Amino acid sequence: MKKKKIKFIASVAYMAFIFYLSSIPNLKEPYVPFDPYKLSLHFAEYAVLGSLLYGLFKNSLGEIFVGVIYGISDEIHQRFVPGRFCDPLDALADSLGVIAGWFFYLYLIRKFSRNSLIGRWVRF
DSSP states (O other), X not given: OOHHHHHHHHHHHHHHHHHHXXXXXXXXXXXXXXXXXXXXXXXXXXXXXXXXXXXXXXXHHHHHHHHHHHHHHHHHHHTTSTTOOOOHHHHHHHHHHHHHHHHHHHHHHHHTOTTSHHHHHSOO
8 A cells, every 4th residue: 555545544544533532522621711731632632633644745735734724623513512612722732733743744754764774664
């Protein structure tokens, strides 16, 4: 199977996983407008998505755009789930996570290129 096809399947599967997590009602915890722990979880969750999206499109802005739009749509989706809220700060953390994950993956590619010893073993 080609690398792009595997990355596409992994990206879609991860997006489905995020959707599943967002669909779980949260009836026990009260809404806190600014929770650094929650924001860091959103950032990390979408940083993984940003790294998975790297290399899927010919235009890198397209990859970032898809991740950011998905994060915003996920927050809108949470508005309709009992006990969940549509929070603009969460959407911002999602967007920043996508961008950070994309750049982190780019850094890994440059660091472990084909010319390096590790890059010969691990094909990004």
